[in-house]
Amino acid sequence: MQIPTVGFLASYARLDQLPSYSFPEVAFAGRSNVGKSSLINALVFQRALAQVSSTPGRTRTINIYPVNGEWMLVDLPGYGYAKVSKQQRTQFRQLLMGYLLERPQLALACLLVDSRHDPTADDCALIEELELHHRTYAVILTKADALSPAAVDERHHQLRHLVQHCTGCVDVLVTSARTGLGRTQLWGCIRRTLAQYHHRRTST
Numbered sequence: 431m432q433i434p435t436v437g438f439l440a441s442y443a444r445l446d447q448l449p450s451y452s453f454p455e456v457a458f459a460g461r462s463n464v465g466k467s468s469l470i471n472a473l474v475f476q477r478a479l480a481q482v483s484s485t486p487g488r489t490r491t492i493n494i495y496p497v498n499g500e501w502m503l504v505d506l507p508g509y510g511y512a513k514v515s516k517q518q519r520t521q522f523r524q525l526l527m528g529y530l531l532e533r534p535q536l537a538l539a540c541l542l543v544d545s546r547h548d549p550t551a552d553d554c555a556l557i558e559e560l561e562l563h564h565r566t567y568a569v570i571l572t573k574a575d576a577l578s579p580a581a582v583d584e585r586h587h588q589l590r591h592l593v594q595h596c597t598g599c600v601d602v603l604v605t606s607a608r609t610g611l612g613r614t615q616l617w618g619c620i621r622r623t624l625a626q627y628h629h630r631r632t633s634t
């Protein structure tokens with residue numbers, strides 16, 4: 431695979447600060463500590479493009495990374511982190527949901543779910559919201575290296591079953607940022623979705 435050219439555009443703490451270009455965006459969302467920033471780094475073969483931390487709640491802004499001058503990778507703040515104030519949690523949630531449900535440039539939302547655990551109530555609520563808003567999304571299981579292949583298969587089956595009637599879900603993928611598992615499949619999913627996004631825009 432050709433190594434992509436990736437940069438850093440900026441971090442945004444407010445929705446009204448986001449740029450209004452015509453580049454499509456692929457965003458990584460999911461509960462705090464699920465591995466969003468790590469998977470972004472693995473996807474583009476970088477060690478420290480997006481900040482990774484063992485402390486949950488690390489990513490607090492919307493961070494945008496241009497890829498090959500063609501599209502934007504977007505790292506989002508995580509949800510479900512208990513150790514922030516109620517006011518901060520509401521703020522993060524408004525930023526996240528405002529972005530995921532209303533951003534016109536969003537071509538694909540990658541919803542990351544920890545393969546070691548059942549999807550949380552927040553994960554399921556987000557899937558419902560994405561469906562209601564007719565967004566295109568993929569469910570991405572993370573940290574598959576931490577489980578046996580049989581347990582990963584079981585979780586994969588569970589998540590495919592969960593979204594079997596969802597019209598906006600284009601894929602359910604198994605990944606590990608640590609081993610690179612699923613990277614090729616994730617690239618395939620992104621390429622297909624971007625092609626469809628361009629097709630939709632030029633045919634309307």
Ligand SMILES: Nc1nc2c(ncn2[C@@H]2O[C@H](COP(=O)(O)OP(=O)(O)OP(=O)(O)O)[C@@H](O)[C@H]2O)c(=O)[nH]1
Nearest residue numbers: 462463464465466467468483487488489508607608
């Ligand atoms: N075993 C394993 N651990 C991982 C993997 N990906 C991430 N981690 C670990 O999970 C922790 C959180 O990773 P991050 O990438 O910072 O997670 P995040 O979702 O961006 O977290 P927030 O920004 O806090 O929402 C770190 O300790 C990572 O080393 C993986 O594929 N396998």
Ligand SMILES: [Mg+2]
Nearest residue numbers: 466467488489
């Ligand atoms: Mg992060």
